[in-house]
Amino acid sequence: MRVVLAPDSYKDAVSAEEVVRALRRGVLKACPEAVVDSCPLGDGGEGTLDALLVSMGAEECMSTVTGPMGKSRIARWGWVADQKLAIVELAESSGIQLVPLAHRDAMKASTYGLGEVILDTLDHGAERIILTLGGSATNDGGAGMLQALGVRLQDEAGAAIQPGGEGLAFLAELDVVGMDSRLADVQFEVAVDVSNPLCGENGASAIFGPQKGANSEHVAFLDKALYGFAEIVEAALGTNFAKAPGAGAAGGVGFAAMTLLQATPRPGIEIVMELVGFEEKLAGADLVITGEGSVDRQSLSGKTPVGVARAAARTAVPVVLLAGRFGEGWREVYQIGVTAAFPLADQAMGLEEAMARTSELLEDRAEAVIRLYGASRP
Structure with missing residues (x-):
């Protein structure tokens, strides 16, 4: 048997x-x-990295990054050297489990640490990066991640916007000139376990904001900020993935990844099964x-x-x-x-x-x- x-x-x-x-x-x-x-296995939520480290025999790497509420922490990620493949679990750098219940604040939480992990993978020579987006503490549309990667997000005075969904509401201009040039040669895949759009009644703020500490007023504020973010991105780049399934994953990181990293969103379990060769394991079972x-x-x-x-x-x-x-x-x-x-x-x-x-x-x-x-x- x-x-x-x-x-x-x-x-x-x-x-x-x-x-x-x-x-x-x-x-x-x-x-x-x-x-x-x-x-x-895992489906893109918390624990997917651990499953892949075991199933693939990937190397466990460590990065010192900025946590969701601004405190320094160690984030783990996986590295498959012969494939130049990095596996980055958002929950390691910007996860909700990193913030005690009483201190969860979707208005302030940032994905800056996720961007810092991505930079470390580039230093390792990554040519393919898989982002697993489950379990975020954030609702910043991936703005923090983009800032870490060199994208300038400025308010009307030309200053960098503050961290979190609250800061995103003051965004007036987006400039990608300083974005790390190595990103252009990397294939990004986003492992998502939700299909929500960026905004609206089924969007990131309305559906997931409350579990991240947002009250009804915060939800409305954050949804408006994400809507404005999408408009500014479209004006700057000519593309808008706000309505794409999965754009609302991780408080809008799905949207940022699709738009500025040209990431391909896929159901997390499909990516994971492909990585571990699950179809082959079924042969003869x-x-x-x-x-x-x-x-x-x-x-x-x-x-x-x-x-x-x-x-x-x-x-x-x-x-x-x-x-x-x-x-x-x-x-x-x-x-x-x-x-x-x-x-x-x-x-x-x-x-x-x-x-x-x-x-x-x-x-x-x-x-x-x-x-x-x-x-x-x-």
Whole structure:
């Protein structure tokens, strides 16, 4: 029996690598002779970098950068030297998890540190850069990133605008003359796990601003600032990706990347599966086990288990999905390739207990799945 383990992380509980280790123990407990192919994945959100470091064997690099609220921090990124490929996870430099709940401020948070990481990858000789945009603390339209890369963003007095979405509202002129010339030779891909446009009722500010500390007045202010930013970019460059799916990712970094870095936006799980050669791993597999913390109708927009199921369906490999929680509309996963889905909990329990026992529960469910699968085989 050959089993491919291809989960995402279970947010705030265990990383994708830890999930794989727990699942592997369960599989081998039920079938010691099983061949297990471990392939931790991510969909562009937090934890994608860790999954790729393991699955690709990429080198882990460190950069000292400016965090979202202005404090210096260390940001990790991945480097694949023989491909001149850099993997940059926004959450490492500008992530919401870096800011305590009481101090989250979408008006002030900046993506400047993301730009600093990109500069470090250029110093390494990067020719291809993959940006994963999930989990941002920011709503600055990527303005901070652009400033770090040499783009001049000025107010009416000719001074550089202040950090954050609040500063963006005072933007009067954009000048790309000083933009790092090395960027012209780099292929950028943006791994997104949302399809929101930059502005409007489904835009970055309205949908994601509140979780970043924005109240209703802030949301309206920030949305107007992003709209003005898009108009100024269009006047300067003649292009406007404000309505493009994914433009609103990471508080508008998707828009900035598409417009000024000529980045190609793609569902994060597609990029990740391509990087790790997931299609090749499916060849000869008998079963795939995938999962993540929560599965519902929104998962169909491009979350890891759905991407795995769609890929496996093309080769007729059965897929078992293990989730910590099933929400409204989760049964729709059966329509895109999931063979069976099971919750982790083995009894009624609170969230705190469930999270503490995640590895144990994953191991137990994997063992049960393999025993059932084995019993069904002739």
